[in-house]
Amino acid sequence: MEYLEFEQPIKELMEQYQTCSMVGEESGVDVKLACSQIEDKINKKKKEIYGNLTPWQTVQLSRHPDRPYTLDFINGIADKGTFLELHGDRSYADDQAMVGGLAKIDGKNVMFIGTQKGRTTKERQIRRFGMPNPEGYRKALRLMQLAEKFKIPVITFLDTPGAYPGLEAEERGQGEAIAKNIYEMVKLKTPIFTYVIGEGASGGALGIGVGNKVYMLQYTWYSVIAPESCSSILWRNWDHKEDAANALKLTPADMLKNKIIDGIIEEPLGGAQYDPEVAYQNVKQSILHNIKAFSKFTERELIEQRQEKFIAMGEFKG
Template identity: 50%
Template sequence: MSAQFSLPFERPVQELESKLSELESFSKEQDIDVSHEIQNMKDKIEQTRTDIYANLTAWQKVQVARHPNRPYTMDYIESMTTDFVEIHGDRIHRDDRAIVGGFAKLDGRKVMIIGSQKGRDTKSNVESNFGCAHPEGYRKALRLMKLADKFGVPIITLIDTKGAYAGLESEERHIAEAIAVNLRECFNIKVPIICVIIGEGGSGGALGIGIGNRILMLEHAYYSVISPEGCAAILWKDRAYSDKAAEALKITGKDLLELKLADEVIPEPKGGAHADPEAMALNLKTAVLRNLDELSAMSADEIRQDRYDKFRSMGVFEGSVE
């Protein structure tokens, strides 16, 4: 994990923690028992943190989703699974480290787990291209999905990307085609697919590994066709309106449940997933296993039909013609 980092809206907690540190130092230096006051301060810190995270705005949730200490795909793989065997490369160009995946066991159950991967420092961020995959990343993901389909192994995807890489070399190797092929082919997969947005779910980059029977979201993750900053730059010509854009885009788990674009929101520990990664991994594992149990009772044809019906029903609206 990276060094201590706090978000702007966490300042009240920071101030209380600073006072707590001073109180503890005073108690030690003066040899005075202020344990009651220290406990009261700790209780106040916890209550303040709880109140803040229970009332986050959409823009604040975006900030939490981007927290540099937030667990990434490989962190969840290490915490949730055993016997992970990573599979590399797309057999066409190279191994894109922005998407990782391989076979693993989840409570003894064989699964194929695929996900976006970001870095913790400059070197790992450059290696993973800040979680923004090139075409070969999506082709690798599809290769792994087809391999899982061949052996009848359920697929779990963990999504955490601002979007696919939009640079020149990505366009030269046909990024739009790579994502489009993934969308088409995922509807033909005969095994269950569970997609989880664990942080950022941005644009087609997220959708490239986001076609599933179940779409789950962590409590402070977001899922959107465009980033709030991008939306603000287009509509208001100023990124200063990112908070307003985040509200208008309806990108939080609560919004997407109401719109029937997500199936479940997985609770995060107090202070977000980064505050207690092990507890978050347990919550995620429990939710994934529960959904796998439900889907495992379905036949291959029922699984494909369920996935098709799910996405065909999206985007319904009511109106009248005058």
């Protein structure tokens, strides 16, 4: 397990706990009481740190290298052996930063779509740190339209620092691809449920984020721009990224308060990386609940509910 800078007190206690356990095993001395006391200190310190996170610390936690990614969630939620990944946009290429395919959840058919980061250096290069090219968004749209044809709910997972900003992406119509996705998702005739499982940045996330219901996991963020990018625009450097994170109101609590999302999915204390199975099950229960609730909607009602939800954003009464 890797630890972030503000998690160092937990790391030190964990090392003490491991040493205590090792001494007990090697010497045969009963150290259960000592280890138990250290364990209590670990839990207390976790509650103290994770219960008082700053927006910037939340951003850091959403990027934790051990945090589960889209394919981890899909394989953790879908019935065993049912996920069939689908590839390509049928026009240019298969973007590895955008993944998707058919699966079953408790016997119910769904279409999963999401941005995928990499674990190793090579995989990060191939997947461009979860930043899709235009063909990634076109692949996502192809899968959504396939789901619409067979009346299958669409589940999208957002975990991206933004759409890929390279010259080749702009040459192939990055802005148009994202705009087309938003336009088509608004009028898709099948339910769409969206989950921010890590970073939800800019149009890169919104390109697959127009859902009937939108949720954020507890230690994630969702914003029009990343704090570092905001800082570089306003102050010409990254030194003010913490100030930017505070101003952007990007935490799940902020998003819920401003009615941008519909709910917050609880994670294990400290993040999904501590106990991924708990996170998978919490998301799974939310998906199943929404599939059941929206099964009663007509196609027209699905579209109207989704459109009204997004049209209402940003409205304020004096």
